[in-house]
Amino acid sequence: MTTKTPGTQGAVRTDPAPGREAPIVELRGAGKAYGNVRALHGVDLAVHPGRVTCVLGDNGAGKSTLIKIISGLHQHTEGEFLVDGEPVRFTTPRDALARGIATVYQDLATVPLMPVWRNFFLGSEMTRGPWPVRRLDIARMKRTADEELRNMGIVLDDLEQPIGTLSGGQRQCVAIARAVYFGARVLILDEPTAALGVKQSGVVLKYVAAARERGLGVILITHNPHHAYMVGDHFSVLRLGTLELSAARSGITLEQLTNHMAGGAELATLKHELAQVGGVDVEALPDAGPEAGGAGDAAPKDTAPGTDVPHTAEGKA
Ligand SMILES: Nc1ncnc2c1ncn2[C@@H]1O[C@H](COP(=O)(O)OP(=O)(O)O)[C@@H](O)[C@H]1O
Ligand SMILES: [Mg+2]
Numbered sequence: 001m002t003t004k005t006p007g008t009q010g011a012v013r014t015d016p017a018p019g020r021e022a023p024i025v026e027l028r029g030a031g032k033a034y035g036n037v038r039a040l041h042g043v044d045l046a047v048h049p050g051r052v053t054c055v056l057g058d059n060g061a062g063k064s065t066l067i068k069i070i071s072g073l074h075q076h077t078e079g080e081f082l083v084d085g086e087p088v089r090f091t092t093p094r095d096a097l098a099r100g101i102a103t104v105y106q107d108l109a110t111v112p113l114m115p116v117w118r119n120f121f122l123g124s125e126m127t128r129g130p131w132p133v134r135r136l137d138i139a140r141m142k143r144t145a146d147e148e149l150r151n152m153g154i155v156l157d158d159l160e161q162p163i164g165t166l167s168g169g170q171r172q173c174v175a176i177a178r179a180v181y182f183g184a185r186v187l188i189l190d191e192p193t194a195a196l197g198v199k200q201s202g203v204v205l206k207y208v209a210a211a212r213e214r215g216l217g218v219i220l221i222t223h224n225p226h227h228a229y230m231v232g233d234h235f236s237v238l239r240l241g242t243l244e245l246s247a248a249r250s251g252i253t254l255e256q257l258t259n260h261m262a263g264g265a266e267l268a269t270l271k272h273e274l275a276q277v278g279g280v281d282v283e284a285l286p287d288a289g290p291e292a293g294g295a296g297d298a299a300p301k302d303t304a305p306g307t308d309v310p311h312t313a314e315g316k317a
Pocket of ligand 1: 060
């Protein structure tokens with residue numbers, strides 16, 4: 001048995017002291033019904049400054065519904081939604097933005113043919129001079145965009161290039177830097193790595209970590225447990241609209257998280273079915289693992305919002 005000391009795990013980080021700072025955003029038993037469709041039910045979630053909360057789940061699990069509530073696109077129909085401890089009900093994304101909650105969507109709202117710096121300030125352009133001769137302060141916008149991107153460690157050759165010429169990963173990074181510059185306290189990223197290759201995903205995850213270092217609370221939506229485990233401080237797994245798992249980093253290993261995501265029980269069934277079809281050497285397939293079934297789960301389910309599981313052995317002992 002080896003003991004791990006904090007900071008010796010390379011890219012993987014250990015838990016910061018959990019629960020010391022009050023959550024910025026909190027859901028308590030929150031849910032959402034679209035008419036008769038109950039998309040989300042009884043979800044508890046807490047977003048703390050300087051921490052990354054990962055929301056995982058298969059297609060249709062309710063991930064988008066969850067972030068739509070927090071980002072002001074939809075309203076919850078059950079439970080509570082609190083910002084800075086105060087119950088809120090946003091009617092537009094503008095309400096969320098006003099409270100410092102910024103969302104970076106997969107289909108980034110950029111104008112592909114406009115230069116990078118222009119997109120950085122899109123909708124919030126800097127101007128100079130008194131009315132009626134106010135003009136865009138192009139020099140200041142270029143300088144600021146350049147500084148802000150560098151502050152986040154993002155180095156682009158030329159801010160004059162149309163943003164459409166950047167890679168998907170680079171555009172995500174510009175969007176993250178933009179949210180940070182405009183004062184976001186909570187950054188929501190909806191599947192930022194879904195359409196990206198391995199290397200670009202790594203770059204985006206690096207800026208997720210950079211946003212956390214700047215003290216932002218990050219909600220990272222993904223269905224890739226490896227990406228989540230790379231940067232996550234807390235993991236919430238949704239299944240069919242309910243919270244199947246809520247665990248602090250110290251309470252779950254990557255293997256357990258992967259098993260939850262893969263649906264260990266379903267895999268076992270599939271394996272059984274494959275055995276009947278033949279042509280597949282099921283004995284050679286990896287085991288679903290002991291924690292796969294759900295009951296007798298090794299991973300704790302802390303349903304009380306904001307309370308993380310106690311510090312037990314970090315990862316696998
Ligand atoms: N606007 C909507 N009207 C009706 N049902 C919806 C709507 N949006 C989502 N749903 C349903 O809610 C469930 C969760 O969807 P969603 O939150 O998009 O899941 P995810 O993002 O995890 O794939 C799905 O069954 C979906 O069909
Ligand atoms: Mg979705």
